[in-house]
Structure formats: structure tokens, C-alpha cells
Amino acid sequence: MLRLIIFGPPGAGKGTYATRIAEILGIEKISTGDIFREEVSKRTELGKKVEEYLRRGVLVPDEIVIKVVRDRIERLHGRGFILDGYPRTTAQARALDEITTIDAIINLVIPDEIIIEKLSGRRICSRCGAIYNIIELKKIINGVEYILPPLPPRKEGVCDVCGGELIQREDDRPEVIKRRLEVYKRQSKPVIEYYKARGVTFINIHVNREPPVIINRILNALREKGLLD
Ligand code: ADP
Numbered sequence: 689m690l691r692l693i694i695f696g697p698p699g700a701g702k703g704t705y706a707t708r709i710a711e712i713l714g715i716e717k718i719s720t721g722d723i724f725r726e727e728v729s730k731r732t733e734l735g736k737k738v739e740e741y742l743r744r745g746v747l748v749p750d751e752i753v754i755k756v757v758r759d760r761i762e763r764l765h766g767r768g769f770i771l772d773g774y775p776r777t778t779a780q781a782r783a784l785d786e787i788t789t790i791d792a793i794i795n796l797v798i799p800d801e802i803i804i805e806k807l808s809g810r811r812i813c814s815r816c817g818a819i820y821n822i823i824e825l826k827k828i829i830n831g832v833e834y835i836l837p838p839l840p841p842r843k844e845g846v847c848d849v850c851g852g853e854l855i856q857r858e859d860d861r862p863e864v865i866k867r868r869l870e871v872y873k874r875q876s877k878p879v880i881e882y883y884k885a886r887g888v889t890f891i892n893i894h895v896n897r898e899p900p901v902i903i904n905r906i907l908n909a910l911r912e913k914g915l916l917d
């Protein structure tokens with residue numbers, strides 16, 4: 689069973705791809721952002737502890753995140769998983785090494801300019817967390833063409849999956865997006881070097897087309913690395 693990490697800046701589409709890859713491969717998706725948002729909305733003890741960090745767009749302290757992820761992975765009893773939003777610091781990566789081994793890290797590559805525009809159009813379901821996007825994006829940056837069509841719900845403002853109300857995440861406001869990008873550069877990017885140094889299988893994916901194309905690129909790369917039939 690595959691144990692994967694999907695990595696990349698906020699807004700690269702980690703959640704969207706992790707959800708699809710998990711469905712296709714029959715593995716579990718573990719999304720720390722989703723877990724935290726759910727705890728906040730349920731007003732649990734954990735939710736109260738992390739609420740303020742999420743609102744400000746800064747990282748939840750390592751010890752809290754590590755415990756959450758360790759519990760989830762232990763509950764899988766050896767089944768495969770894809771981690772979405774973890775690890776985000778080298779300390780989290782080291783802790784993960786003590787829990788399990790990782791087969792590959794899928795690194796999503798996308799310029800800041802695209803992220804900022806794209807995140808302003810993101811909408812999520814307030815009930816099930818499904819992700820949509822109402823913005824159409826067409827741009828050439830450094831010679832790379834980005835064609836990202838919108839991903840709208842069938843009915844405006846309503847989730848296709850569960851009928852829940854679609855909302856904008858509080859941390860998808862421009863000021864908070866900028867903060868999250870800075871946090872990514874300072875605290876999360878070093879995670880790439882950490883895994884490279886350890887020789888973990890690395891898959892770089894440029895996110896410049898619609899999700900089905902990206903999903904295929906990811907699956908093909910996993911096949912090329914001999915991780916998938
Ligand atoms: P994005 O990748 O778009 O920023 P996420 O849903 O992955 O969104 O994360 C939302 C917020 O949850 C982060 O800004 C941070 O506050 C918190 N968070 C999620 N995962 C982690 C993590 N591994 N370590 C610390 N904080 C985290």
C-alpha cells in the first residue's frame with residue numbers, strides 16, 4: 689500500500705489532488721487543514737487551541753500537529769495514505785520518519801502570482817469541505833502557459849456532493865494569502881531539501897492545467913517510478 693505526501697504552496701491544489709488520488713488508489717487522505725477546520729467548526733478542545741493560528745494563516749505548533757497525524761496513521765493499521773498539508777516543517781518531517789516510511793513525495797510547483805488569483809476564487813463546502821473555484825485563469829509566466837478553468841458547482845453557492853452551503857475560507861483573503869505564502873517559503877520549503885537529502889522518491893508536477901490533466905501526470909509519474917502498475 690502506497691504512503692504518499694502531497695506537498696506544495698498554499699493554493700497549489702493539494703486538497704483537490706489528494707482527494708482524487710486517494711479515491712483512485714483506494715488509500716486514505718489525511719488532510720491536517722481539513723481536520724483542523726472540522727475541529728474548529730465543532731468547537732472541540734483541539735479546535736479552540738488551533739482556531740487563532742488558522743485565522744492568522746500561521747502554522748499550528750508542531751507538537752499539536754504531530755500528535756494529530758500520529759493518531760491518524762496509527763488508526764490505519766498499515767493501510768496506505770496520502771498526506772495533504774503535512775509535513776510543513778522539518779521537525780514534522782523528522783517526527784513522521786519515526787512513525788512510518790514514505791514511498792514518494794509529490795511536489796506541486798506553481799508561481800505566487802497564479803496562487804493569489806486562484807485562491808481568491810476558491811470556495812469550499814461549509815459542511816463536507818469539497819473544493820470549488822469560480823475563477824478562470826489564462827496566463828503566460830516565464831514562458832509557461834497556465835490554463836486553469838473554473839471548477840464551479842452545478843448550482844451556484846451549493847455543494848454538488850452534499851448540498852451544503854459554499855463559503856470562502858477566512859484565510860483566503862488577500863492579506864492572509866500573502867502571509868501563508870511567506871510562511872511556506874520560510875518554514876515549509878526546507879522540507880523539500882530534507883527529503884531530497886534522504887533520497888526519498890521525488891515527483892515534481894507543474895500545476896498549469898486543469899485537475900484531470902494534473903491527476904494523470906501524477907499517476908504516470910508514480911508508474912514511471914515503479915510505484916504503481
Ligand atoms: P493551505 O495549504 O491552502 O494553506 P491547509 O488547509 O493545508 O491550507 O491549512 C490551513 C491552515 O491549517 C494553515 O494555514 C495552518 O494554520 C494549519 N495547518 C494545516 N496543516 C498544518 C501543519 N502540518 N502544520 C502546522 N499548521 C498546519
Ligand code: ZN
Pocket residue numbers: 813814815816817818847848849850851852
Ligand atoms: Zn459538501
